[in-house]
Every structure is written in C-alpha cells, then in structure tokens.
Amino acid sequence: MKAVHFGAGNIGRGFIGPVLSRSGYKVCFVGRNKRKIAELQKRGQYPVTLANENRDKFIVDNVTAINLNDTEKVAEAIADAELVTTAVGVSALKDIAGTIARGIELRLSRSSKPQPLHIIACENGIGGSQRLRKSVYRHLRPDVIKQAERSVAFPNTMVDRIVPVQKHADPLEVMVEPFSEWIVPRSGMIGDYNEIQGVRYVDSLDPYLERKLFTVNTGHCSAAYFGYLEGYTTLQEAMADPGIRARVYGVLKETGAMLVRLHGFDPSQHDKYIKKMMERFANRNFKDKVSRVARSPLRKLSPNERLIRPALKAHELGLETSHLVSAIASALLYENQDDPEAVSLQMAIRSSGIEQVLSEELGIPAEHPLHSRILEEYFNTCIQYKHKAGLGFEAIADSLSKAAISDSP
C-alpha cells in the first residue's frame, strides 16, 4: 500500500507518518526542505520521541520523500497510491492543489477503471478536504472532473495531537505528545478501502470535529492569547498561572454548554474531556511556544473558526459567552512581528479601525449584540494591559481615555 503525504513538518512526521507506516503503508513525504528530503530518501526512517516521563522512542520506517518542485515525480507517486494526505496548513492547500490535480490526471489517463483514491487534508478546521477538492478541481477540465468523481474521494477529517515547534540535531527527529486521535467519516469513503489502523471510522464527523475544534483548539489558543498579554512565552507558563487556567476553563465551559446542547454529549463526561484537554495544554514534558499556538490570528478569528463560530452559536442558543468574548478581545491584541497575520491584523485595526475589523474579518456586523460586547472588552483589555512595556497598547489606551473624556458631558 502506498501513501503520499504533503508536508514533512511537525504533524506530518509526528502523527500522520507514524500512523500510516504502522498501518503498512509505504509513505512518500512531499516536502520543500532539501535536507529533510535527502535524509528521508537516504535513511528511509526517522525517530519519534513521546513527551512522557520516560521519553519513549520509536522508529517510523518504510518512508521516503520527493521535492514538491518535482511535479512530475509527485504526480507519478499519486498515480500509483491509494491515499494522499496533507498537513501543510489550511491556507497552503491551494498551493499544492495543482500538483495533486496533475497526479489525478495521470492516474486517470492510465486506466479506464482506476482503483479508488482517498485524499484527506489533515488540517485544523472545518471541511479541509472539501476545500482542497475545490482547489484541485479548479486545475482540471470538466471531463476529467467527471471521471475523477467516480474514483477519487475527499473525506473531511479530524486530527488531534499536539506537536510543538522544535529543533534537534537530527532534522528528522520529532517529539510528540502521547495522546492522539484521528477520525474519518465512513460516508466520505468509496469502494473497498483498507481501513487505516489507528484511524477511527465513524458515522458522523461533526460531533467529533466540533468537540475537538471548540475544546482543544479554542481552549489552546485562548490560553495562548491570555498568556501573551501576561508576558508568558510558553503554554506551560501560561497554564501554570491559576488566573489563566480559570479563564481557559471558563471559555471551555461556555463552548462545552454549546456542544452539549448541539450534540447531546453527557455534561459530566464532557467536563472530564475538558479537564483532560487542559492537562494536555499544560504538559510539562515539552515546551510549546505561545507564538505557535497563537499563530495566524486572522485565520483563528475568522467566522468559521475556533473563537467566533462557538461565540455566535452560543449567543444564538442564549448561552453565556463572556469568557469567549474575553478570549476574542485578547486575540485582537496579539502582536508578533514574525507572524504575517498578526502584522496584518494590527495594521487593519490601526488603518480601518477595530469596528470595521469586527465586521469584515470576524464577520460580526455592527448591529449584532456581540459586536459591541467585543468592542467594550477590547477597550477594557487595552486599558488593563496598557502598563505592559513593549505591547504598544499605551497609545491605544491613551487615545481611548482621551476619547472617553471628550465624549463625557
């Protein structure tokens, strides 16, 4: 069995590669980093360390690699595989779509009855594989698409494992948390497929995906944004702060009430799930940087993502949202010169104003009750943290107090 995986990064080497290799696949990574590609080709294996007390190690074997720029070689590999997976970041899916399309074209040109091909985008977010399908089909002619519809499927998925940014002497080595979960809906699969060992096939993806996205991802990024404002650089530091821990739990109780209402989870079981996820954020066996978990704030603040979607849904259901509002306000204050989305977010706030950013980027119109609540929380948070040197809120906070003075009767 052959699999082609795009992205030899943390989740690719730390999660998808190990699962597929253990399940009997020959895994071909498609990457951009020349050194990693050469090492994968030469060694055909790499080490993974579990972030537990014993630092248990295992080897992932039966792997190789191709450079993303070698389009024809990648297309050949796809033409010959049963499975294509990705972990490149949701925003980068469009960049690999043309190469995947070329692979599909080649595969279809070789047989009038090709074997099924499953293409699974293992990215955080809702509908990743379907988004990839759209991008891929933009590169194909209508007659090829028609043919592809019969043997190519793009099942959405949920993947969960924390793999921090890290550096080792061996460029292939990766340290991962022991926990992992990978869910695929049976309805997305076609033909007589081989089940991947380590993947759980379920009837409906939504409850699993939303539970993970609005607990693990919402809670994790909330801890990162709260932690950033307090001056912490790692999630471990942030989660050791009882005040932040309580606020993260507050956020997760709000998303939890919404998930219980929407999906009928047992409330006490869900509370146990929340507490287990918070322990994962605090894992002291590795260091996870605030800059990784807070990365790409514009994406994380977009309408279908981990902060806004649960806030809007909870509001719609008449549930409490004050901790979510506080997490959103903190995210709006996230600054990082090395993170292009954080730079764009702050530029947008400074040039268009926070109200316009709430309407246009977060998708919360001025007349929505959450709009004014986020605005107020944003101003209060600016004022609260104005003393923090280097955070640059002083000017905003001062202009706000001046505005408040001139507005007063």
Ligand SMILES: NC(=O)C1=CN([C@@H]2O[C@H](COP(=O)(O)OP(=O)(O)OC[C@H]3O[C@@H](n4cnc5c(N)ncnc54)[C@H](O)[C@@H]3O)[C@@H](O)[C@H]2O)C=CC1
């Ligand atoms: N690290 C984690 O704990 C988890 C990450 N994910 C998701 O997995 C995906 C990858 O995340 P990580 O592995 O952490 O990131 P990473 O930065 O370690 O790896 C991303 C890989 O994709 C490649 N890449 C990036 N942009 C590309 C482009 N335009 N074209 C081709 N290749 C490109 C990079 O070279 C890199 O090898 C993201 O969607 C993330 O949300 C999901 C669950 C857990």
Ligand SMILES: O=P(O)(O)OC[C@H]1O[C@](O)(CO)[C@@H](O)[C@@H]1O
């Ligand atoms: O990869 P993203 O979407 O930027 O977000 C990082 C998130 O991914 C995870 O690593 C796993 O879902 C979480 O720890 C973290 O919240």
